[in-house]
Amino acid sequence: MSAVFKNVMDAIDIETFLVCSSESEGKELAIRMVKDMGIQDADIVFIQYQGPGARVRVRGYVHKPGANYGWLNSKT
């Protein structure tokens, strides 16, 4: 996981277009992409699949409310 993530207030949303052949494939790819970044708490916020692929908004929570926030302790 990138050290920069400690500066993420709560979550990252990645919005992109994935070339894929079904909505479920799009979901699976999107979640995997976030997990590959080292963020386990990943979820699809929005997905719309049409023939060419899927428009996705996939979210990875870095700091959920109540957790220990990296940005509170960070000096930056």
Place this chain on the structure above:
Amino acid sequence: MQQKPILLAPLDPVHDIGLKIMKRSLDEAGFETILLPPDYKAGEIINTAMGNDVDTILISRTLGYGVADLLANFVDLAEAAGIRDKVKLAIGGMAVRPELAAELGFDAGFGPGTKPEELLAFIENKEYVPDKSSAVKEKSNLTEGYTYQYKHQGMERMLDQIVDSIMNWAEGKTSPAVKRAAIREKMLINQGEAENLELLSQYLGYSDEMVQDFYNDRKIPDKCRPLGQDEIDSLERYVEATKERMSAQKLQHVKDNPVVFIQYGTGCPFMDIAHIKTSEAWGADGAVHFDPSWAARTEGFLSGYLTHEQDGSIITLENLAQTKKHLQPSTIWQVRAHRGLNTPETVLLAGHLGADMTKINIVYGSLGAGTDPERMTVDAIAAIKYAAKFGMPFDIVTNEELCGVPAHKAFAGMLIVNHLARRLGASTVLQPLFCYSPEMMINGGMDDNYIDFNAAKIMALRQVIDAPIWPGAPIGFLTQDEDRVQSAMTTALHASLAASLNVDAISIASSDEAYSGGPIIASSRIDTLRATKEAFRFFGSAGIQPTVKAEEMVSTLVSGIEQVLQNVLDKGCFVQALYDGILGSKEDGAYPGRSGRGTITIE
């Protein structure tokens, strides 16, 4: 004043608008300028500079392609011509990054969004100090200038009678919440430890077991966590540092209204503060505290700094005080009290801590939020008295509409609570829903557009009474989906309609409002704040025109409200009317709440 002329030249095949903006402000400031047309070669620009004995050259470049080579070449030629050391050389434009300009040996680089004042400061060798005067926000008072006079005298007479009967009914009745609030009032002024302990034990006598266990055995409720001192200290540092760097934007363009509220309640007071600071920075004028639904069904409050992983942030004196302390002075702070078993005490705490507003609605609290109607009425009267005592206005939110109750019934309820509040000396704000209401989803009344019915609601209320209106909560509810663009867009459109109707305030959602898989996040709040700002810019003092259908809807609404008030009068008792579905029936989707049932006692 500078003597020699300033040369402005687009080093670009076409783009020169930005440069012309700069020229205008230089001219206005009294400088002599020479502007070249686009598509000149570097050599031609330098020749012009030499031929006119200028001492400043301002280049503009928009196209990103080959920008580094082009600019480097320009500097080389200027050096070769022997003028580099004799002139001030700056570059601006969409393709310019200050770092690049510095690297290439320009005296300054001005990127996208440059203000003419920045250039003027550079020319006059001054440090650029951003003018923050436009960012100094004043706190708005939503109720100012309203008379609360009725324009519909028939309704005023009915409301008078209904409120008389409510006051008669409530005479001598009390509840555990009313008692706790009275005890809390003493605790808030009392300093003595022994007395406080005695007061606490009285307080616990009117509280639920969970609250008793918390105080007696330090048993922390499930999923809750007390925040440590080190965490509190680092929050202080974080907020202080943030405040120093902060300047708040203004969302409104030409009008002062509507002021824009965000709603917070992430579960964690720290995350709340982080979200509030972010929202303030991006222009929010107010923030509404959301408490968790379990707390609304619990008799009594916990204490200390508490966080939990659920929706809504726990109300404790300390949590609220912490939030309040970190707000911008201009931020309107509202603490909701409208629906649960702690209504009077919530209003008391809010008032004590200096909140600007609270939220009370007997009808929503008892038909949509699970509190027993009898209990809700007794508690609300006590709560309204506290609101009046603190001079703290409250809004009357008609969220029962979200359960399916038709607007005319919800409005009748709102007007009753409003009239009761005025009788008790409090100021109010009417809060109609401004969304795609379930009533209309079912009967198809909004199949053509989202404008007519929302506009009709505002117009109908204005036909009845001269009172402030704050549509919510939030606007565009049930039109948002999980997509960022769609939800920011629909929020902005509803904000435009609200602005066009000249209402006093709106509450907006984030662009992840419709996502139920996890907490709302800060960047999504910025999406809708930015979208709202853009909508205000787009419409300015222009407006949105409803169709003729809106007028028909207005008269249907007004006569509907009248009929419901008559039905309440015929029933003879407002509380019984709540139980019997006159202000929203089971068929509509309203269910008299059970929480707190049987707890009313006679003093």
